[in-house]
Amino acid sequence: MLHNTKCECGHQNPVGTVLCESCGKPLDDEFGTAPLEMRYDGIARRSQRENPALIDRVWRFFSSVKVAIILIFLTLCASIMGTIYPQENTFLNVDPSVYYEATYGFSGKLYYLLGLSDTYGSWWYKLLLIMIGSSLIICSLDRVLPLYRALSKQQIRKHMSFLVRQRVVYQGQLPATGITAVSFIDGLVPLLKKRGYRVHSDGTALLAEKHRFSRWGPYINHIGLIIFLLAVLMRGLPGWSMDQYTGFLEGVPTQIENTPYYLENEKFTVEYYTEEELPEEFRGQGRAVPKLFQTKAILYECTADCSSDKPDLKQVHQQNIEVNKPLKYKDLLAYQFDFRQTIQIRAVNVSLTDKMSNQTYGPFELNTITPDETYVEGPYVLTLKDYYPEFALNDKGVPFTNSKSPLAPAFIFVIQGPGLAEDGEVFIYFPRDVDKQRFSQDKLNAGIVDKIDIGVGSMQDVSISRFTSYLNIRTDRALPYIFFGGIIFMIGVIMGIYWQHRRIWIRIDDENEITIGAHTSKNWFGIRKELSVILGKAGIVVEPKQLENGVKQA
Amino acid sequence: MSLEQWSENALLLAFILYNISFIVYVIAIAGKKWSNRDPIVHVRRWGRVAVTMTVIGLASQITYFITRWLAAGHVPTSNMFEFMTFLSMAIVAAFIILFWIYRLSALGLFAMPVSIILISYAAVFPKEVQPLIPALKSYWLYIHVTTAALGESFFAIGFAAGLMYLLRTIDYTSKTKESRKDSRGIEFTLYAIIVVIGFVLVSNGFKSTDYSAEFTQEVQQKDEQSGQLVPVTKTTVYTLPAFVQPANSKVVHMDSFLGMDQPLLSAPSWMKGIDSGKKLNTVIWSLLSGLILYWILRLIVRRPLGAIIQKTMGGIDADDLDEISYRAIAIGYPIFALGALIFAMIWAHEAWGRFWGWDPKETWALITFLFYTVYLHLRLSRGWQGNKSSWLSVLGFIVVMFTLIGVNLIVAGLHSYAGV
Secondary structure, rough: OOOOOOOOOEEEEOOOOOEOOOOOOOOOOOOOOOOOHHHHHHHOOHHOOOOOHHHHHHHHHHOHHHHHHHHHHHHHHHHOOOOOOOOHHHHOOOOHHHHHHHHHHHHHHHHHHOOOOHHHHHHHHHHHHHEEEEEEEEHHHHHHHHHHHHHHHHHHOOOHHHOOOOOEEEEEEEEOOOHHHHHHHHHHHHHHHHOEEEEEOOOOEEEEEEHHHHHHEEEHHHHHHHHHHHHHHHHOOOOOOEEEEEEEEEEEOEEEEOOEEEEEEEEEEEEEHHHHHHHHHOOOOOOOEEEEEEEEEEEEEEOOOOOOOOOEEEEEEEEEOOEEEEEEOOOOEEEEEEEEEEEEEEEEEEEEOOOOOOEEEEEEEEEEEOOOOEEEEEEEEEEEEEEEEEEEEEEOOOOOOOOOOOOOOOEEEEEEOOOOOOOEEEEOOOOOOOHHHHHHHHHHHHOHHHEEEEOOOOOOEEEEEEEEEEEEEEEEEEEEHHHHHHHHHHHHHHHHHHHOOEEEEEEEOOEEEEEEEEEEEEOHHHHHHHHHHHHHHHOOOOOOHHHHOOOOOO | OOHHHHHHHHHHHHHHHHHHHHHHHHHHHHHHHHHOHHHHHHHHHHHHHHHHHHHHHHHHHHHHHHHHHHHOOOOOOOOHHHHHHHHHHHHHHHHHHHHHHHHHHHHHHHHHHHHHHHHHHHOOOOOOOOOHHHHHHHHHHHHHHHHHHHHHHHHHHHHHHHHHEEEEEEHOOOOOHHHHHHHHHHHHHHHHHHHHHHHHHHHHHHOOOOOOOEEEEEEEEOOOOOOOEEEEEEEOOOOOOOOOOOEEEEEEEEEEEEEOOOOOOOOOOOOOOOHHHHHHHHHHHHHHHHHHHHHHHHHHHOOOOOHHHHHHHOOOOOOHHHHHHOOOOOOHHHHHHHHHHHHHHHHHHHHHHHOOOOHHHHHHHHHEEEEEHHHHHHOOOOOOOHHHHHHHHHHHHHHHHHHHHHHHHHHHHHHHHHHH
C-alpha cells in the first residue's frame, strides 16, 4: 500500500512520518483535536519501512521501546530470582548439586536444577544483557539520525493545527491597539533571549528554542551503557582479568602465580578496638571488633632464575596493604582479604659446637623454607641429607612430612670433620624444643651427640612468622573502560533529565490573532510558568495553568 | 553536655518539630473547609507556618548530623540507625526542594509522615556511636551512602506524590472493577504503612519495658578446624513476646506477657536462616499490630481510610501531583544511579577487589535502578501517565525499602554489617 506522503505545504515526507517535517501538520490524523504525539518530532524512523526484509524485522523488533521495556523488566525479574538463595560463587569448595538440597530442601533442589543457583553466569541472563545491548544500539540509531535531521531544519512558521494541538497553547489578540504584528514579535525577541532561548523570526512568526542538547542525553547515556556492556564482555578475553587468592607467610617472598612478581609480607598487623573505644553496650562481652588489618608488603620483580628456589629479585614497590587501600603497581592489584595465625619458624641462626675442644663455629642460618644443601663451618662440612618441614613418624617408624609448612621442621645432616667418621655421621636437628623432646633428639643422635651439638644461643636467633596474610591478587584491564562507560552514562542521563529541550512557536495571523504553541521534553509546569512570565512582560496577562491545553490526554 | 548528648537532643527536637509540622499541614489542608474563611488564604497562611516548622526541624536534624559526625569522628551513616535518620533527613530536604519548585504545601501531608516513620524506625536499632570496622574505613562510605540515600529520598517524594494522586483521583462512588481494584490497592498500601508504624510502636514499647525471652537451639555448625559439622548450642534472645519460638528450641526463660508465658507455636523446621524464628515472630507482631491499628481506625471513621483522606484533597490539581511525582523520580534517578551504582562500584573495587559481585544488596540496587528505568521509559508511552505511573511510583518505593531493609532482614550478604 502506498501513501501519498506529500504535505499540503509542498514538502515530501518519508513513509511513516506523523507530523510534516516542514510545517508540522499532522498527517495521519488531520482533523483530530487531541494534543499531538511529539515524540521524535513525528519523524519517520527506519523501523517503519514498508515491506520489511528479515533484517528489517530484526531491526524493527529491537528498535521498539516496548521491547526494550520488556527486556529490562525480564532482567529485573531474573535478578530478583538470583537473590532468593546465595549464589554458587559465594561459596568456596562446596558442591552445589548437594548443597542446595541439603540446606534448603526441595525448593533448594529446584533452585539448583532451574539453574538459578548461578543466575548471573547463566546463558539466559547473558542473553538478556546482550539483547538489551542490541536494543540500546538499534533503538538509538533508529531515532537519533532522523531526529537530528528534523531538529536541524525546522521551519519557523508552523501549521495552525500543529500549534493549537500542543500541550501548551495560547490564543488571543495583540495586547494593545497600535502594536503591529512585527513590532510585537520584535519585542518578544529580547525577552526570550534573556531566558536563554535562541530566537528565529520571519516577521510575523517566531521560533524560540533552548537546551536542544538535552535531546541528545538519552543517546549519550545509551552509548555509555554500550561501552559499559562491551567492557564487561572484554573481561572474558584471556589476559584481561586475573583473580586469585594467595597466602603470604610473614617474611617469605612468594611468587604471584603466572606473573614475574614476588610479594613479601614483611609484617602483618591485626588490631582490635580496646574496651574504652567501644560503646558501653558492647563492653564486657568479650566482643572483638577489628580495627585494622594491615600487610606491610614489598613487591619484587624477578630478573633471573625465576623458577628456581633462589630467584633473583629486584624490589619494585613497597606499600602497606589495608582493607580499602589495595596495593597498586602497574596492572597488579593486591587486596587484603583474610589472615590466619600461623606461628612457625622461618629461620634459625644456629652455631655448631665441638664439645671436645669446646669451640663454637657459626652462627649460620638454617632456612626452613628453602634450606641450603651444604654448610661449611670451620673444619666441618654439613650436608643436608633430608629435610622434613612438618616431621612425623608413621606406624613403622619411618619419617615423613605432614605438609610443606615448617610447623615442626627437622634437618637431617651428614656432618664431616675432625673427630668424626670418614664419610660423616648423621645428626638430626629439631629447631623447636617441643620437637626435640617429643622425638628425643638426643637419643636419635646417640653417638654423635657427645662430640657435636647444634643449637641456638637465644630466642633472638629464631625468626618466627606469626601470620599468613591472604591477599586477593587481581588485574582488571577492562576497568578504565567500565568506568569510562559509567561516566558517559551519567553525563547523558544528567543532560537528558536536568535540562529540557523547550520550544515556543508563535505566529500572528491577520495582523492581530496570536497563536502560541509550546513544547518541552519534560517539566510542563516549568515551561508554562516561563511562558506566562514572558507573556506578562509583553503585556499579555495569563496564569500558567491557563496555558495548559484544555483537551485532556487520552 | 557532651557532644553526643547535644546531637541526640537535636534529633529529638527535629522529630518533635516534624510531628508538629505534620499536624499543621493537616490543619492547612483539612481546615480550608472550615467556616468564615477564604480557603486559598487559609491554605497559604497555614501552609507557610507548616513549611517554616519543617525547615526549622530540618535545621535541627542537620545539627544532629553534624554534632554526631564531630562526636564520632566519621560521617554518621555507618549503621542502620544512622542510615535511617540520614534518609529521613534527605527526604525532608527533597520535599523542601520540590516545595520550592511547585509551592504545593499539601505535599508535606504525605512527605512528613514518611520521614517521621523512618526516624521512629531508626530508633528501634542501637543508637550508640560505634567505631568503624576496617571494611567501612573509606571516604567512599560518606560519598556512596549519602548519594544513594539522596536519590532514594527523591523516590520517596515521588511515592508521596504518587499516592496523593491516587487518593485524589480514585472514585469511591464508582462501582467499576478498576476503581474497586484501585481502592483495594490504596487500602493495602495504607495498611502496609500502618504495619511499619505497628512494628515501630511494638518494638519501642517492649524495649522500654525491657521485655526478654530466651531460647536455646541445637544447630549443626561447620567447625573451622576440622571442617566437619558439629552440634552447637545457640541462644536466641527475643525482645518481643514470643508467639513463635525458634524451630526445635527449648525455652530458657520467658517474661510473662498478658499471662502468656510459653510460646504458642514453634517455627517450621525448614526455617534455618540466622535468627529466622525471631524474625518470623517480629513479622507476626508487626502484621498483627498493624491489623489492629487499621481496624481501630476503620471503626472510628466507618469507611475506607482512603476515602477519608480523599476528603482533604479537594482542590489539589491531580495533573500537578502526577507531574511532581514524575519530576521527583526524574531528579532522583541520576543521583541514585551515581550513588548506588557508580560510586558503589568504585568503592567495591577499592574494598573488595571487584566492582561488581552480585551481592544481594548490590543486586537489589540494580533492581531498583532497572525498575525506575522502566518507569522513565513508560512515561514516554501513551497511557502511562497518571494512574498507572502513580502505582509504579508506589511500587518503586516498596522496592527501595526492600533494598534498604528487606535485604538485610531476609537475604543478608556482604552488607550485613549495616544491620547491626
